Amino acid sequence: MKLTIAHLYPTVMSQYGDRGNLVALLQRCHRRGIDTEVLELNLGAVVDGDGVDLLLIGGGADSHQRLISEDLIEIKGPGIRRAVEGGAAGLAICAGYQLFGHYYRTADGTDLPGLGIFDAHTVHRAAEIGARLDTITQAGEVRAVGNLVLRWGDRNLVGFENHGGRTYLHPGAQPLGEVVVGQGNNSQDGHEGCVYRNLIGTYLHGPALPKNPHLVDHLISDALRRHDAGMVLPRLDDQVEWRAHTCALDRTSPGVSRRRVSPRRWPSGGRRAGRASGAPSVPA
Numbered sequence: 001m002k003l004t005i006a007h008l009y010p011t012v013m014s015q016y017g018d019r020g021n022l023v024a025l026l027q028r029c030h031r032r033g034i035d036t037e038v039l040e041l042n043l044g045a046v047v048d049g050d051g052v053d054l055l056l057i058g059g060g061a062d063s064h065q066r067l068i069s070e071d072l073i074e075i076k077g078p079g080i081r082r083a084v085e086g087g088a089a090g091l092a093i094c095a096g097y098q099l100f101g102h103y104y105r106t107a108d109g110t111d112l113p114g115l116g117i118f119d120a121h122t123v124h125r126a127a128e129i130g131a132r133l134d135t136i137t138q139a140g141e142v143r144a145v146g147n148l149v150l151r152w153g154d155r156n157l158v159g160f161e162n163h164g165g166r167t168y169l170h171p172g173a174q175p176l177g178e179v180v181v182g183q184g185n186n187s188q189d190g191h192e193g194c195v196y197r198n199l200i201g202t203y204l205h206g207p208a209l210p211k212n213p214h215l216v217d218h219l220i221s222d223a224l225r226r227h228d229a230g231m232v233l234p235r236l237d238d239q240v241e242w243r244a245h246t247c248a249l250d251r252t253s254p255g256v257s258r259r260r261v262s263p264r265r266w267p268s269g270g271r272r273a274g275r276a277s278g279a280p281s282v283p284a
């Protein structure tokens with residue numbers, strides 16, 4: 001079984017170490033003997049909607065979003081839509097997340113059209129309040145910056161956020177989780193991220209995946225189920241990754257119960273992808 005990953009705009013959209021998300025995905029596949037292929041899809045490259053199992057896009061500044069917006073819709077849009085509707089997994093971080101919604105209104109008030117896969121839109125806080133950003137200090141005042149922890153089902157996700165945009169989910173859109181620490185989508189409604197089919201949008205930088213191994217495996221499982229619906233991932237010895245997760249959680253939100261941190265119990269039935277390696281995932 002082979003997992004094909006489409007890394008969208010790797011040279012433009014990879015802020016605050018977001019490329020580490022790709023590394024985490026590849027590592028957890030390789031340790032299980034799952035073959036991977038990474039398609040680095042820069043400006044001008046199309047997405048093969050039937051051949052891609054997992055879509056990955058990182059964050060970037062408004063200027064980066066301006067650079068890719070047209071290409072995302074015109075060149076890559078049809079393939080991305082086909083992949084998502086066909087059940088491909090996906091992770092869109094921050095600026096990438098924003099452009100998977102209907103539009104992003106930048107700090108200077110320009111509307112950049114998005115794919116509209118997430119039923120949501122984003123407006124930069126400066127555009128919302130009509131503020132001019134002439135200095136770094138002014139720019140900093142309207143940004144949502146800091147640690148970000150969210151409840152994701154009965155577990156937590158940890159990372160940090162740094163964005164001026166505020167994302168508003170439309171009625172019926174499903175948030176990824178609820179903010180425990182930080183500001184999330186828009187600093188107001190307590191929601192963080194968005195989910196559509198197997199596509200996840202989130203403001204979690206960090207990079208997000210290395211210290212959220214349960215999220216990595218969630219994405220890999222969704223992606224591989226395109227090939228084998230009954231597939232179950234073998235366990236890994238990932239105590240180090242869980243220690244990183246717990247450490248980040250303890251630093252930012254010491255009051256949060258460890259019970260919520262526990263990774264999902266591995267189901268016992270089903271077929272396994274690749275080979276098992278090492279001991280079960282157990283958080284510290």
Ligand code: GLN
Pocket residue numbers: 015058059060061062065093094095096124162163164165166
């Ligand atoms: N430019 C966007 C904003 O400031 C996205 C930032 C990012 O990807 N970190 O809202």
